[in-house]
Amino acid sequence: MKSWNVDDVMTKAVVSVDRAATYRSVVDLLIENRFSAVPVVDAFRRVTGVVSETDLLRKVEYAGDAEPRLFEGWRRRGERGKARARTAGDLMTAPAVVVLAGTSIAAAARRMDSEGVKRLPVVDDLGRLAGIVSRGDLLKVHLRTDDEIHADIETGILLPHLAESITSVAVTVAEGVVTFTGRVDRSSDAELVFGLTRQVAGVVDVKGSLSCEFEATDPLHPAAL
Known part of the structure; x- marks a missing residue:
């Protein structure tokens, strides 16, 4: 009996960006491809982070805001920092929440739920990008x-x-x-x-x-x- 894992349902032709990708280029990429997020990789295709629509929207959310307030929390300060970011390396959420190739469908679903994410980059044992799996992909077993x-x-x-x-x-x-x-x-x-x-x-x-x-x-x- 075959045990299904993320390799069976993931998208293998993954679009990614490097740390130097500009804010505008990432926005264009997500809109053009109807993505909600994109992995950020280094020169060896290792996943270093993920830029999502939420990360990009900080620039809209904090547009025109003043400098950080004296008693502003660390999370708020971090979000405000992303509002001033210009590259994927500064925008991204890191470290990325990933799963190893070969992870079972059930384990991937539990990780998505516990981390509150809608997709997971799939990496090999060296951390290199091998694919990406979404909530919809995990449901393919029921097809x-x-x-x-x-x-x-x-x-x-x-x-x-x-x-x-x-x-x-x-x-x-x-x-x-x-x-x-x-x-x-x-x-x-x-x-x-x-x-x-x-x-x-x-x-x-x-x-x-x-x-x-x-x-x-x-x-x-x-x-x-």
């Missing part, structure tokens, strides 16, 4: 067909783990919802199948029941999951 999901479950889960009782287990997939019926030898087998199925790319939910001949802890008593 998989029911037939593809069904094939993954049969070949990647049922055949390796329920070879002896596979003929007594039926599985259907509709709109990404997987339903099991039938019988397995042990309750632990049923728990394993349900747990692995939830990890299959594109699965929305797992339903149904698998009755069991024996509990894993007591081979003399039948059970059902």
